[in-house]
Amino acid sequence: MTDMNNKIAFVTGAASGIGLSLCKMFLEKGAKVMMADIDEKGLLAAREELGGGDAIAHIVCDVAEYDSIKAAADETIRKFGKVHIVVNNAGVSLAGRPGQIYPQDWRWINDINMMGVAYGCEIFIPLILSHGEGGHVVNTASMAGHIATVGMGPYFATKFGVVGYSEALFHELKSVNIGVSCLCPTWVQSNIHNTADKSPMGDKTRERFKTSSSYMAVKDLIENGMSPDRYAALCGQSIEANRLYVFNDASARQSLVERHKSVLADYDACLEELKDL
Incomplete structure (x- = not known):
């Protein structure tokens, strides 16, 4: 996609971090944006930060629920008439060693990080195909989708899944004028390291995660990471170049x-x- 002017983008995880910066980037390139996030208060604040206006709409959306994404897609079409770009960006993280991770947490992180991406693609790709103007799919993975270490097995598993799925989509959709980009950042300023607070196991997972060596290391690296605006600018160039992988860390x-x-x-x-x- 070489020109985003007057295109319509749908972005999950839009209330903060990379998602918010991607919304800003799309607007700067002349696109219109439907911002989606489970955090209604944060979503309203983010929309206000971007200045409001007719080029922006927002909707509360839980990407772990197919029907919630479907309702958000329907609202996007109602508001803007069509959609060209879907950004499956919402994600969560947690830490834990094998044998210490609750099954509820496994389901929680997989439902958001992997199934949220799959649902977004299953729902939005037919909508992009329907108008024949082409489009682009953006899935947020991580460098953790290419390199695994210790302490965060569920996160690595979901991000490896997003990488594999995105690569498959890249090959499947090239013949129908839909590009695919898989975002694979390392340390970008965001709130991802605090998302375990929303785990279904509550305090049990929160205490285990926030006292782990993995959390302390990741917290410092993220808080001192790349500006999300800078990474979003790179993402914009990568979408225009139809680049599959979007990396940001020479180290x-x-x-x-x-x-x-x-x-x-x-x-x-x-x-x-x-x-x-």
């Missing part, structure tokens, strides 16, 4: 290289051993 490159070296080493070892089996 993570070697870790990505080492991971793929490890994958290929195991690949080659298995093929070598197969010769004797």
Whole structure:
């Protein structure tokens, strides 16, 4: 998508962080925006920050619920007539070691981080196809969708899922004039490290997460991370270039290289051993 002027964008997780900055970027490029978030108070404040006006609308939306996204899509069409860009950005995080993570928390993080993306695509892609003008899908993953470490298995699992799904969509949709970008940032200023507060297990998960070494390290890195406006500007350029992956951290490159070296080493070892089996 080389020109966003007069296009319609739908953005989840729009009340803060990367989502809010993406809304700002779309408006600066002449698009109209439907802002969606589960946090009604934050959503209203974010819309006011962006100046209101006819180019912006907002709706409360729980991405873990298919019907909630469907209602938001219907309202987007009612308000703006069509949609060209869907940004599946809402996400949460939590920490925990194997054997210590509640099943309710597994369902919670998967319903938001993975199924929220899938529902958004299933609902909005047909709407983009319907007008024949092309469009773009933006899914927020993370560098955690490419490199896993210790302490945050559920988060890594969902983000690896978003990366794989986005890559599949990239190949599936290129023939119908719909681009796909998968956002893979490391440290960008946001509230993602505090989202475990909303876990269905409440204080039990909150206490475990906020006393973990993973939380303390992540908290500092996020609070001192890249400006979300700067990252959103990069995302805008990537959408215009139809770039699949949107990275932002030079220091993570070697870790990505080492991971793929490890994958290929195991690949080659298995093929070598197969010769004797």
